[in-house]
Amino acid sequence: MQKIKRKSLLYKSGVEYADFCLNHVEGCAHGCKFPCYAFNMAKRFGKVKTYSDWVKPKLVENALELLDKEIPKYAGKIKFVHLCFMTDPFMYGYKEVKGMTLKIIEKLNESNIKCTVLTKGVYPQALTNSKKYGINNEYGITLISMNNKFKREFEPYSAQYKNRIKSLKYLHDKGLKTWVSIEPYPTPNIDENQDLQGLLEQISFVDRIIFGKLNYNVISSQFRYNEMFYEDCANQVIEFCKRNNIEYHIKFGTQRQYNKKTEIIFKEVCKLPITV
Numbered sequence: 001m002q003k004i005k006r007k008s009l010l011y012k013s014g015v016e017y018a019d020f021c022l023n024h025v026e027g028c029a030h031g032c033k034f035p036c037y038a039f040n041m042a043k044r045f046g047k048v049k050t051y052s053d054w055v056k057p058k059l060v061e062n063a064l065e066l067l068d069k070e071i072p073k074y075a076g077k078i079k080f081v082h083l084c085f086m087t088d089p090f091m092y093g094y095k096e097v098k099g100m101t102l103k104i105i106e107k108l109n110e111s112n113i114k115c116t117v118l119t120k121g122v123y124p125q126a127l128t129n130s131k132k133y134g135i136n137n138e139y140g141i142t143l144i145s146m147n148n149k150f151k152r153e154f155e156p157y158s159a160q161y162k163n164r165i166k167s168l169k170y171l172h173d174k175g176l177k178t179w180v181s182i183e184p185y186p187t188p189n190i191d192e193n194q195d196l197q198g199l200l201e202q203i204s205f206v207d208r209i210i211f212g213k214l215n216y217n218v219i220s221s222q223f224r225y226n227e228m229f230y231e232d233c234a235n236q237v238i239e240f241c242k243r244n245n246i247e248y249h250i251k252f253g254t255q256r257q258y259n260k261k262t263e264i265i266f267k268e269v270c271k272l273p274i275t276v
């Protein structure tokens with residue numbers, strides 16, 4: 001795996017439900033084709049030229065040294081750190097990425113900083129070791145379909161849906177907090193075998209669900225009932241969450257009426273020690 005060095009790592013995220021964020025890999029072997037926002041940004045800013053460059057990830061080898069400098073610099077300002085919006089922290093089949101991610105979580109937790117994590121890979125069971133990793137971290141998977149044909153086309157190199165759910169359930173069963181990002185949820189003219197209710201039933205054990213529409217996709221925007229479709233889906237998610245005592249947030253622009261109050265989905269005050 002190629003390595004690069006960076007000058008900085010932590011930054012304040014623009015994502016409505018996040019706080020600080022970091023991306024310790026450039027590129028992503030999952031190669032999603034929704035399209036991937038991170039890939040488009042990397043192209044725009046000249047970090048990669050082509051899709052085949054993007055799917056050859058480069059590890060930021062000085063990530064831990066950067067954290068040693070930046071954690072004190074942002075002391076008192078960080079509520080929690082999200083891994084990752086512009087790559088995948090548990091990139092499927094990349095042991096070096098997994099190893100670095102675990103060290104980063106450990107370092108942040110040692111400094112009493114909680115992590116929220118999001119992957120299309122599978123979670124290592126090592127995260128249940130409460131001597132190393134905080135019990136207040138929140139582990140999420142992205143899940144936007146249960147249709148393997150859709151996955152082959154749009155998320156070709158990420159983990160199988162059932163394996164993502166299985167690894168998340170394992171963490172849940174061990175008492176850790178879990179969540180699911182159902183974003184970018186495709187319109188029916190892209191995923192013809194959609195079953196939102198069936199998907200929700202698979203993840204009824206999680207603590208939180210975030211739902212958001214598919215943006216930047218021409219075919220999706222051509223769907224005649226686009227607005228009505230997302231309105232109905234969001235209502236279905238809300239109804240399911242209320243019934244199952246799950247916290248939820250519907251991303252900005254998905255419904256006509258935006259509920260800003262649910263943006264604080266991860267911002268509860270930690271009263272427990274971060275590790276035991």
Ligand code: SF4
Pocket residue numbers: 028029030031032036037038039085086087088120158
């Ligand atoms: S997992 Fe995320 S960062 Fe990686 S290719 Fe897919 S959408 Fe992009």
